[in-house]
Amino acid sequence: MICMVLTTAVDWWRARIQSKMKERLTSEFARYILRSKLETDLTGVQANVSSRHSSEASGWYTFKNLLDTVCNVAGVVAQLYLSSTLLSVGHAPIFTVLCLARPILVAVSSKSLSSKPHLVQANDPHFLRMKSLRELGRPMYRQDILTGDIVEHICPEFRRAVNLLGDTDIRDPSLQYQRSNGLASHILTKLARDLPMLYYSANAVYNWAGFNLTAIAALHQCESLLHSTFESAFDSVWTAAEQVNLAKAVYDLEHVVHKMESGDLPYPPLGRPHEQGMAVELRNVSFSYAGSTSNALNNVTLSIKAGQLIIIVGANGSGKSSIVKLLTSLYDATSGSITVDGEDIRSYRLTDRRHATAALTQDHHLFPLSLRENIGIGNPAHVADMGMIRTAAKQGGSEGVIAKQAEDFETVLRQAFGTQYSNGVKTTDKTLLGEAFDKILMTPAADVSGGERQRLAASRTFMRFTSSDVKLVCVDEPSANLDPEAELQLFNNLRLVREGKTMVFVTHRFAHLTKHADLILCMKEGAILESGTHEELMALDGEYRKMSEIQAKAFIEFQDRKSHL
């Protein structure tokens, strides 16, 4: 009775601290995983560094499994001791071996992928097609599917893929692997279970003097306990091995392929006054993206002096954005050299290089945070400074966008869902729960248009300019979603904060910018075709002049249309 009370008390106490420990360890691993993910370079993201095996819960389950293993082994030792005291000296080892037979057979014959290094790839074309078609149910495809009126095409195609797949086993590969044990080993393991019973039954018949009924009953009980403890001990040893691998995978995230090289030099270099902006030189730089067979940049040589305003123009795919990605340290050059203020770019600390550059592109996303934080985060040191945030909003042209939102600067676009589910409650129920559920589901998520998103992203970049660390600004066609007036305003505002910064503009609509440019680069097929000032390039009568004239024509047509309206 004392044992029972003690066990219950320990169990109660264990359940309480277990849930607390689980939450703590899981949150700690979640923080670790988040940091690793946030720090992964674009090269790492493209290399698709798998995080399939690294989950927040891994650490906890590893810890729990190791404890279970220790408990199970202790249980086995205790039960072996008990059975040996019940048996005469000669019988104890045989009885133990017979009890061990089944768990050992199960362990030897069972096949598990978990502790083996393995690779899995689905290659059945019908399975892959079925998966792809199933993806089309995601909300991101909804508009294309509705406007394309293709529901009636997708459903039969899905059925066709399923039919073609037939009876192919599509369960998890580890389950498929486990199943393939032969019938003989199956029968053998079943038989092994009865070995101890056979042994003491035979002994009871042939050696009845050495066995009494009480001993048999106690042994029977002991044997069942031993079976289950052995089995769970083996199980927990296997699972612990697997869990340790999973926990290791979380720590491996830290060694993710960060291909970007980082040096030791601080930037700006200590003791060197740095008021003018970053000076950059590219010498015979070639660059190709991971997995790509062709070069995005071929032997590019160019010199950007501190504080200059550079404009890069050229056809689609000519390598303009790739130059920006090298300048903003998103990638390293494949060959050739890039120097910043006279030193190899890779000799500077990567974090310093990133502090010193700011980029405004058309690929920015708004974070699921308040609009205030979305802008303020541009300069984390002043994330709560409403004065600076309002100025940045004005400069980026997002003041009006924010004023339109229900909660002004505090509006959160696409708030992450917390816990949200219902059980047996429908939105149509005329009950308090039904109404509450309806309200939860019907609260529309605030959203903005493409151009408005662009303005908010621009405001974040303006906020970033408030940091005196920024010495190079790269603006890569941020105007794709902006109307011409907003675009002009944005460029003018960007020029106004140019002081002490080198600026690189990539644009297709360069007419109003050229007069401010110190240098214009015209690119074609990954190389710089022409470079110089607007007048010099016009005099060359080449690609730049052609593009410029097409643009001027389009501009005149636009002005004509505007005056007619």
Ligand SMILES: Nc1ncnc2c1ncn2[C@@H]1O[C@H](COP(=O)(O)OP(=O)(O)OP(=O)(O)O)[C@@H](O)[C@H]1O
């Ligand atoms: N992530 C990527 N992976 C592989 N290849 C890429 C990637 N991004 C760009 N490329 C290729 O690199 C080359 C140069 O692309 P880049 O984006 O630099 O051109 P761009 O002049 O900026 O084009 P656009 O005017 O269309 O923006 C193109 O051939 C493109 O297909």
